[in-house]
Amino acid sequence: MANLKTPINKSDHIRGPAHAAISLVEYGDYQCPFCASACAVVDQLESYFEGKMRFVFRHFPLTEVHPYAEVAAESAEFAGTAGVFWEMHDALFRNQAILSVPTIMLIAEKLRLPETMMRLALETGQFRSKVRNDFMGGVRSGVNGTPTFFINGVRHEGPFDFASLASAIQSRLAADSHA
């Protein structure tokens, strides 16, 4: 029940070396406060395990409680087509307290994304199925809330502060090297 059912693939947003010993996958929501604090933790983990870890972010927007989660996720996908997914991702979390459509458009402007095309993509739901696929893949892997982390395909149970995640990663590395 606690294994990642959708392997890391071409449609994923991946940061870090392709053959890293550690793959950390997060299912997250740009309007979830716990995900925003986890964002800083992921940065810390990436520095701590530098060169040994890759990070994948997948969308898990809970749209009925977070009205901007879906538009934020689709905007990140649009940014991805221009090669600035992670810049958008980080900026969305940094500005979570004031997240709104105007805030998102302002971030897009700073990233020099073409406004008309972005509005069109959002209006026509160009990335809705990509976001939904992420979400449903998460559900099938037993994701029940955000953030949910998978370390080398195994769900991380427990808190998501730096110390807990770092030690879970160390244990997983040890377990995998004995496997």
Add this chain to the structure above:
Amino acid sequence: MSSILTAGIVAPNFTLRVTPDQMLTLSDLRGKPVILAFYPADWSPVCGDQVTLYNELLPEFHKHNAEILGISVDGVWCHAAFARDRNLHFPLLADFEPKGAVAKKYGAYRDSEGVCERALFVLDRQGTIAWSYCSPVAVNPGADGILDALEQLSDQANVHGQLENADQ
């Protein structure tokens, strides 16, 4: 943990209050798969996540023509406030008086705390339990088990449909 009713057993029928002036009877939903989600309490953090997740998944449940019913011992006014706060689009039933009577029939009542277990049941179109699962009370069971069970029911229905067509 109490032992909940398992697959193959006919789901006990019940009538419960769904709003201050409306009742819902399980057997009225015959012909459709039904998901029963017993949970301990409105407002508690884990339930919040669990019902939020099911709320997001309504389109997936509807693809299987399935209905989902949430059940706890909270009263109708509490359910109404909770549903409004979380923007829920499925019924929450009040197993309120006599308290927990329906949960007890399903083996999904925690006597020590006086609340429902976090127990899931998927019923087939004839009202027989096709799958059930009782989660530790603090753990959100997610929805993967429900979706697997609904897919199996749909596959079985398709096979039967094909057989019926083949007879003609």
